[in-house]
Amino acid sequence: xxxxxxxxxxxxxxILVLLGFHIAVVLALTSMLGLWLMLGSFDIAVSMLGSTAxxxxxxxVFIVIPLFVLMGDLVSKSGAAGDLYRVCNRALKHLPGRxxxxxxxxxxxxxxxxxxxxxxAAAFSRIAYPEMRALGYKKEFAVGSVAGSxxxxxxxxxxxxxxxxxxxxxxxxGALFIAGVIPGILLALLFAGWCIVAAIMNPSIAPAAEIRTxxxxxxxxxxxxALGILAxxxxxxxxxxxxxxxxxxxxxxxxxxxxxxxxxxxxxxRHVMQAIYSAGRTTAPIMFLLIAAMMYSRLLAMGGAxxxxxxxxxxxxxxxxxxxxxxxxIWLLLGMLIDSVSIILLTVPxxxxxxxxxxxxxxxxxxxGILVIEAxxxxxxxxxxxxxxxxxxxxxxxxxxxxxxxxxxxxxxILIAAFAVIAFPGLATWLPSIAx
Numbered sequence: 001x002x003x004x005x006x007x008x009x010x011x012x013x014x015i016l017v018l019l020g021f022h023i024a025v026v027l028a029l030t031s032m033l034g035l036w037l038m039l040g041s042f043d044i045a046v047s048m049l050g051s052t053a054x055x056x057x058x059x060x061v062f063i064v065i066p067l068f069v070l071m072g073d074l075v076s077k078s079g080a081a082g083d084l085y086r087v088c089n090r091a092l093k094h095l096p097g098r099x100x101x102x103x104x105x106x107x108x109x110x111x112x113x114x115x116x117x118x119x120x121a122a123a124f125s126r127i128a129y130p131e132m133r134a135l136g137y138k139k140e141f142a143v144g145s146v147a148g149s150x151x152x153x154x155x156x157x158x159x160x161x162x163x164x165x166x167x168x169x170x171x172x173x174g175a176l177f178i179a180g181v182i183p184g185i186l187l188a189l190l191f192a193g194w195c196i197v198a199a200i201m202n203p204s205i206a207p208a209a210e211i212r213t214x215x216x217x218x219x220x221x222x223x224x225x226a227l228g229i230l231a232x233x234x235x236x237x238x239x240x241x242x243x244x245x246x247x248x249x250x251x252x253x254x255x256x257x258x259x260x261x262x263x264x265x266x267x268x269x270r271h272v273m274q275a276i277y278s279a280g281r282t283t284a285p286i287m288f289l290l291i292a293a294m295m296y297s298r299l300l301a302m303g304g305a306x307x308x309x310x311x312x313x314x315x316x317x318x319x320x321x322x323x324x325x326x327x328x329x330i331w332l333l334l335g336m337l338i339d340s341v342s343i344i345l346l347t348v349p350x351x352x353x354x355x356x357x358x359x360x361x362x363x364x365x366x367x368x369g370i371l372v373i374e375a376x377x378x379x380x381x382x383x384x385x386x387x388x389x390x391x392x393x394x395x396x397x398x399x400x401x402x403x404x405x406x407x408x409x410x411x412x413x414i415l416i417a418a419f420a421v422i423a424f425p426g427l428a429t430w431l432p433s434i435a436x
Contacts (some may be wrong), residue, residue: 002302003040011033013346023342024285027292031299038302052298053291064173065115065286067251068158070279071236071258072114075229077275078262081110081123083225089131094129097199097206099137100145101192103128107149108188110157113258114280115160116152117377121385125392139203139398141198144406147378147389150334151192151414154340154374156184157237160286161370164344166295169289169352171362173247175432181237182427183199183371183417198409221265228261228307241431249332281311286341293345300349310354320358321418324422327351328372328415335376339384343373363432364425372420378407378414 009030016026028049065210075081085295088109104129106118114120124146132142154161166173199206201291211307236254239245245253313323334343346370355365362381377385386403421427 024289026291027151027296031295034299052294064251066283066368067255068115069282071254072119073275074258074262078265080225081223082127087226097195099132100195103145104149104191111156115158117150120153121150121388122392125389136207139402139407141205143403147385147407148410151374168348177426187417211426331372335379340373361425363374364428367428368422377416378411
């Protein structure tokens with residue numbers, strides 16, 4: 001009977017999500033209703049919801065999310081992201097498709113201080129796209145490089161998705177951060193390699209342009225901004241890897257460092273407050289989602305639904321390969337409808353224990369899952385990054401179709417990297433085994 005109630009609640013949850021209700025409200029509503037029916041007491045269900053929210057919020061791990069998001073917003077609003085892009089552009093001036101490669105390189109480094117892909121997409125849509133179009137780059141190639149490389153923000157630490165995954169599975173945030181480094185670099189190299197090969201095979205999509213140093217003089221302020229971002233990366237990731245900080249402390253030092261960089265770059269009190277408000281708008285829905293997801297996880301555990309659903313997966317036959325492919329299909333289908341954090345909250349409490357019961361390394365599975373869910377950011381019809389790029393790009397002639405078509409190669413490469421991690425777990429586990 002409890003299992004039946006949970007399955008009915010999951011069905012109700014899916015229906016309400018498809019009808020357009022907010023995922024956090026639906027999670028809380030169905031969880032409380034399920035517990036009420038299961039326990040036979042409305043007061044107990046409400047009490048459990050309150051205690052779950054309290055236990056979730058009092059955890060020091062939760063402070064990591066707003067601090068890392070604030071760090072990224074401060075860096076973005078300081079103008080350092082533009083400095084980083086221009087420095088990367090000059091450093092890569094002899095490569096075919098250099099502006100697209102510089103976009104990938106800039107996003108890879110910027111991802112190490114922002115934690116969310118949306119910030120990278122918004123920043124580089126305004127910085128990189130106009131320069132690519134000014135030199136004659138095709139729209140699809142230009143917007144594809146912006147949207148595709150922005151996905152690096154969800155894998156290269158500090159990543160909000162990795163933090164959420166760690167909270168739900170009670171894994172080490174620091175270990176997952178370090179685990180994302182090699183796959184993140186691998187994915188960035190795949191993206192850059194594609195930009196170069198595409199520009200060589202079809203020069204018309206990325207015309208070569210001579211860089212005249214008299215028109216583009218070296219600016220010490222740009223170098224300062226780029227070096228400031230690199231210093232933040234070393235401070236945060238190096239501090240965690242070297243054992244100087246735990247992730248919470250690293251987030252605090254990173255936010256302070258980003259504030260210092262922003263002030264040095266000329267940020268005023270008004271800009272700092274804008275960054276704080278922006279971080280609040282980003283993290284508040286995530287925190288609400290996490291609280292509701294904790295209640296959802298409790299419902300699944302009390303109703304025994306996890307074991308039941310796992311038995312359904314195992315009954316498919318074909319072993320771990322078939323089960324993993326079904327997970328990928330579910331993640332990609334959900335990616336068409338809802339955001340990445342919601343996908344993790346809905347599926348990871350079921351998928352992670354199932355994967356571990358089949359002998360899959362939990363760290364490698366986490367990186368694999370993040371990569372596949374990351375692909376959902378580019379999956380039509382509701383790829384979140386695609387709409388972010390569309391809203392941020394100053395060119396009103398760019399259509400959603402241009403962005404979706406330009407993102408297809410990056411979508412494919414993300415899935416290639418994901419299956420490489422699940423096939424060769426050492427890509428994700430080697431660095432954590434050294435650091436922890």
